[in-house]
Amino acid sequence: MKEVPSYVVLLFHSTDARDRLSLRGLGNISPETFGELCVAIKQEFDVVSLRRFTELISAREAKQGRFLAVTFDDGPKSFALNAAHVLESLRMPSACFLITDCVGDKALYWRYLYNYCINAGFGRDLAALVSAQYNVPVKEQDMVSFTRSNFSSDKNRRIIKGILGHLIAEEKYRENECELFLSSDDLRRLKDNPLITFGIHTCTHPVMKGLGNEELRNEISGSMDFYRENIENASPMFSVPFGRLSRDYDERTVFSALDLSVSAIFSAYGGINEKGQPLYNIRRIPVHEGLLEQGVDKFVRALCKMEVGPEYREAEKRLCEAVERRFLP
Numbered sequence: 001m002k003e004v005p006s007y008v009v010l011l012f013h014s015t016d017a018r019d020r021l022s023l024r025g026l027g028n029i030s031p032e033t034f035g036e037l038c039v040a041i042k043q044e045f046d047v048v049s050l051r052r053f054t055e056l057i058s059a060r061e062a063k064q065g066r067f068l069a070v071t072f073d074d075g076p077k078s079f080a081l082n083a084a085h086v087l088e089s090l091r092m093p094s095a096c097f098l099i100t101d102c103v104g105d106k107a108l109y110w111r112y113l114y115n116y117c118i119n120a121g122f123g124r125d126l127a128a129l130v131s132a133q134y135n136v137p138v139k140e141q142d143m144v145s146f147t148r149s150n151f152s153s154d155k156n157r158r159i160i161k162g163i164l165g166h167l168i169a170e171e172k173y174r175e176n177e178c179e180l181f182l183s184s185d186d187l188r189r190l191k192d193n194p195l196i197t198f199g200i201h202t203c204t205h206p207v208m209k210g211l212g213n214e215e216l217r218n219e220i221s222g223s224m225d226f227y228r229e230n231i232e233n234a235s236p237m238f239s240v241p242f243g244r245l246s247r248d249y250d251e252r253t254v255f256s257a258l259d260l261s262v263s264a265i266f267s268a269y270g271g272i273n274e275k276g277q278p279l280y281n282i283r284r285i286p287v288h289e290g291l292l293e294q295g296v297d298k299f300v301r302a303l304c305k306m307e308v309g310p311e312y313r314e315a316e317k318r319l320c321e322a323v324e325r326r327f328l329p
C-alpha cells in the first residue's frame with residue numbers, strides 16, 4: 001500500500017537561552033531541545049522551504065512523501081542567535097514572519113510587555129489597568145485571555161501608557177529586555193541565506209478580529225511596505241497574529257490580505273494540511289516545550305496524525321464559502 005503524502009508546517013516562536021521575563025511561558029524552546037527536535041524531524045521528514053511547500057500542496061499531482069516546513073513567528077532575536085545555526089548545520093530551510101514595527105526592538109510588543117508585568121510580579125496592577133480601561137472587573141488570571149478576546153487598539157495603547165507610567169519605566173524595560181527581536185543587521189545578513197525566507201506578521205501584532213477594516217488593512221499593508229523596502233520587492237507570505245480562525249481573526253483579514261496580494265496565509269490552530277489546502281489558509285502546528293515532554297521522537301512520530309479540531313473544520317468551511325462568494329464570479 002502506498003503511503004499517503006503528509007504536509008506538516010511547524011510553528012516556533014523563540015529558541016532563547018536567556019531567561020527573559022517577556023518570553024517566559026510564551027512558547028520558548030531551549031536551543032538544545034530545538035536542536036534535538038530538528039535532528040528528529042530531519043530523520044522522519046523531507047524538510048522543504050515554505051514556498052516549495054505551497055507548490056506541493058497546490059500541485060495537481062500528489063508527490064509521494066512526508067513534507068514538512070519550519071516557520072517562526074514574530075521575528076525573535078533568538079532566530080539569529082540560535083535557530084539559524086542549527087538549521088543551517090542540518091541544511092534545513094525555514095521561514096520567519098516579522099512583526100515589522102518591532103524589528104530592532106523599535107516598537108514595544110504589547111504581549112511581551114504584558115507578560116513581563118505578570119512575570120515581574122505586577123499582574124494585579126496590570127489587571128487593575130485592564131479593568132479600568134474596559135470598565136469591567138477583570139481577574140488577574142483571566143486578563144490575558146480577556147484582552148485577547150476583547151482586543152481594542154485604543155484601549156491597548158492606553159494600557160501600555162499606564163504600564164510605562166506607573167509600573168515600569170520604558171527605559172528600564174528596554175534595558176532589562178533588550179534584543180527581543182531581530183535587528184536590521186540581522187535581516188540584511190539572514191536574507192542572503194538561501195535557506196531562509198522572511199514573511200510578514202503585521203506591523204504591531206494586534207488581534208485582527210478586534211480591528212476595524214481600515215486599521216486591519218493598514219496593519220498588513222504597512223508590514224508589506226517594510227518587506228518590500230527591506231527584504232525583497234515581491235509579494236510576501238503572511239502569518240496571522242495569534243492565528244486561531246474565527247477566534248483571533250475572521251474572513252475580513254483574509255479578504256484584506258488577498259486584496260493586497262500576499263502570496264499565502266498561515267494560521268496557527270494546529271492540524272496537518274491536506275492536499276489542495278487553500279493557500280489562504282495553511283494550517284500550522286505550534287510547538288512548545290509542553291508538547292515535547294514525552295520526548296522529541298514521540299512528538300515527531302505523532303505529527304502525521306495531528307488532525308485539526310472539529311471547531312476549526314467548521315470555521316474553515318465558513319471561510320472557504322466566504323472567499324468563494326467574494327472572489328469567484
Ligand SMILES: [Zn+2]
Nearest residue numbers: 073074241242
Ligand atoms: Zn505572533
